[in-house]
Amino acid sequence: MNPKQKIRKATTHISQNEPLIFEKSSAGKKAYKLPPLDVPEVDPAKLLGGHARTDLGEIPEVSEIEIIRHYTRLSTWNYAVDHGMYPLGSCTMKYNPRVNEYVARLMGLAEAHPYQPERVSQGALRILKMLSEQLIEITGMQAITLQPAAGAHGELTGILMVRAYLESRGNPRKKILIPDSAHGTNPATAAMSGYTVENIKSNALGMVDIAALEAQVNHDVAALMLTNPNTLGVFEQEIHKIADILHAKGALLYMDGANMNALVGKVRPGDFGADVLHLNLHKTFSTPHGGGGPGSGPVACKKILEPFLPAPVVSTKKDGTLGFDYNRPKSIGRVRMFYGNFGMHVRALAYIMANGPDGLRQTTEDAVLNANYIRKKLEGVYDLPYRTPTMHEVVFSDRLQMAKGIKTGDIAKRLIDYGFHPYTVSFPLVVHGALMIEPTESESKAELDLFIDAMKAIAEEAEQNPELVAEAPHNTRISRLDEVSAARKPVLRWRPQTEAVAK
Numbered sequence: 001m002n003p004k005q006k007i008r009k010a011t012t013h014i015s016q017n018e019p020l021i022f023e024k025s026s027a028g029k030k031a032y033k034l035p036p037l038d039v040p041e042v043d044p045a046k047l048l049g050g051h052a053r054t055d056l057g058e059i060p061e062v063s064e065i066e067i068i069r070h071y072t073r074l075s076t077w078n079y080a081v082d083h084g085m086y087p088l089g090s091c092t093m094k095y096n097p098r099v100n101e102y103v104a105r106l107m108g109l110a111e112a113h114p115y116q117p118e119r120v121s122q123g124a125l126r127i128l129k130m131l132s133e134q135l136i137e138i139t140g141m142q143a144i145t146l147q148p149a150a151g152a153h154g155e156l157t158g159i160l161m162v163r164a165y166l167e168s169r170g171n172p173r174k175k176i177l178i179p180d181s182a183h184g185t186n187p188a189t190a191a192m193s194g195y196t197v198e199n200i201k202s203n204a205l206g207m208v209d210i211a212a213l214e215a216q217v218n219h220d221v222a223a224l225m226l227t228n229p230n231t232l233g234v235f236e237q238e239i240h241k242i243a244d245i246l247h248a249k250g251a252l253l254y255m256d257g258a259n260m261n262a263l264v265g266k267v268r269p270g271d272f273g274a275d276v277l278h279l280n281l282h283k284t285f286s287t288p289h290g291g292g293g294p295g296s297g298p299v300a301c302k303k304i305l306e307p308f309l310p311a312p313v314v315s316t317k318k319d320g321t322l323g324f325d326y327n328r329p330k331s332i333g334r335v336r337m338f339y340g341n342f343g344m345h346v347r348a349l350a351y352i353m354a355n356g357p358d359g360l361r362q363t364t365e366d367a368v369l370n371a372n373y374i375r376k377k378l379e380g381v382y383d384l385p386y387r388t389p390t391m392h393e394v395v396f397s398d399r400l401q402m403a404k405g406i407k408t409g410d411i412a413k414r415l416i417d418y419g420f421h422p423y424t425v426s427f428p429l430v431v432h433g434a435l436m437i438e439p440t441e442s443e444s445k446a447e448l449d450l451f452i453d454a455m456k457a458i459a460e461e462a463e464q465n466p467e468l469v470a471e472a473p474h475n476t477r478i479s480r481l482d483e484v485s486a487a488r489k490p491v492l493r494w495r496p497q498t499e500a501v502a503k
């Protein structure tokens with residue numbers, strides 16, 4: 001082994017405890033110096049009357065170096081994909097290439113205004129059109145909207161389109177079928193769209209049980225929402241059959257395409273029977289997850305659903321220029337202001353074009369290879385409940401470690417001590433005590449080996465010194481939190497000490 005690889009990443013860190021910026025404040029300190037006023041001074045009350053705000057509340061007063069150090073130190077408290085491997089299964093925390101950021105910051109794109117006339121927005125419209133066409137080609141579908149702002153938002157859009165389609169045929173239906181291996185947003189979407197949710201059990205291979213599906217599909221079923229590959233990282237091998245069973249009863253196949261990073265360039269959902277699907281640009285196409293947003297969840301569909309797409313859609317006018325078509329009487333309406341998160345569309349297109357078809361295929365192969373490398377190296381060290389081939393993520397369980405009382409959450413906390421972000425804990429629900437690991441294609445073999453090494457060391461510690469794991473993390477600024485209180489009684493607002501005490 002290369003001697004460098006023996007160096008574990010964990011060390012004690014320079015990050016110190018840090019008061020809030022308000023607590024650092026002392027009256028009169030400034031981080032700026034203004035030039036002398038060279039225009040007549042105006043009394044704001046005269047200018048704005050009663051609207052002038054005179055009480056500015058408490059604003060922190062600090063020097064420049066204090067403010068710079070404060071925020072620089074805070075930035076080191078977060079773990080990011082730019083720090084190291086972020087194996088959060090299902091979330092696909094892949095690296096965001098810098099070329100995307102460069103393109104998105106080009107002035108003409110970053111400063112384009114959504115109300116700009118179409119004639120001076122031809123470049124932006126072309127980007128929307130090109131991305132639409134490329135995503136249609138990648139998915140094998142026939143039409144698309146880029147409006148939805150997240151995966152779950154795409155699901156809602158897609159299912160509302162299914163509902164509108166069935167209603168337009170005078171055939172409204174009541175139920176949506178969802179396998180137990182689906183992503184949690186799927187049942188939430190179906191319920192929000194006014195459907196009742198019926199669960200389908202997975203078989204021993206972690207796939208949809210075809211016999212159960214056949215028994216459950218009837219003329220009340222609007223659609224099956226199928227995450228493929230599912231949350232076990234397993235590809236639904238009977239997907240053609242599944243589509244046929246649904247179509248024979250007039251139901252549609254909604255595919256949750258958030259895991260398309262396991263399929264791009266290899267197979268196309270449109271070819272295996274999906275009628276509508278959403279993509280997560282912030283997973284598959286490397287746009288940033290960005291602390292909850294802005295994301296992007298385009299919805300692609302077959303021709304039968306095109307009339308129901310949210311308005312407006314990009315269209316080519318008679319004179320050959322691009323514009324927006326708002327005249328769509330069957331549309332489910334707008335789902336997001338303007339045209340969606342345009343900055344994300346620019347980044348995704350940059351990613352697709354920088355990779356090209358072969359690069360995208362290679363990315364898929366590398367993501368699957370990396371997950372399988374981890375699977376092979378950790379099989380036996382951790383319990384592997386489903387032995388079906390793994391795609392882009394692998395799900396172990398804590399069954400072996402539970403003999404010493406060590407749970408998946410403990411192992412995840414200990415992983416922080418080794419310098420890695422934890423994997424996804426206790427999900428999917430079909431696996432008790434799940435460890436869901438998704439390395440993505442971004443990681444080198446050297447980084448994967450460090451991770452595997454850390455996971456093996458933790459398994460050994462769980463055996464030899466379980467308290468060490470049960471009380472982890474040890475190398476962090478803050479040790480284990482009371483997670484129940486943090487979730488149930490979050491303190492989200494700062495108040496001055498005296499006021500806080502008084503309340």
Ligand SMILES: Cc1ncc(COP(=O)(O)O)c(C=O)c1O
Nearest residue numbers: 090091150151152183185256258
């Ligand atoms: C399979 C799957 N479906 C849906 C979603 C929901 O996407 P979002 O978090 O963007 O709403 C996710 C999120 O990671 C996912 O992994």
